């Protein structure tokens with residue numbers, strides 16, 4: 001019995017497998033579980049010690065606003081996945097690929113996308129910044 005015969009017996013076509021695969025992987029990107037802690041004394045996280053600084057780690061962009069608050073959203077633009085940058089002067093996340101802008105909480109300010117960036121919670125404890133969903 002070859003692969004085609006085997007799948008035929010199961011009633012599964014190659015197209016059906018591809019669709020099922022896409023649906024399951026697409027679903028994973030809808031909302032992602034995030035839970036990590038950044039040590040703000042580490043040189044790798046030094047950008048977060050300055051108002052307006054930001055870094056991208058584990059698919060999350062973590063930024064320190066011009067007012068000194070820590071914020072975090074999914075880094076991948078909801079249009080085509082380019083990592084967004086934080087623009088403290090404009091109080092927003094910006095995607096350089098096609099110009100999408102998102103508020104500090106990830107809501108869309110201007111397209112081409114109309115889907116928000118997932119927002120994560122930040123909690124500062126001493127010099128440890130906990131980022132979680």
Ligand code: FES
Nearest residue numbers: 077079080095098
């Ligand atoms: S990938 Fe971000 S606006 Fe197109």
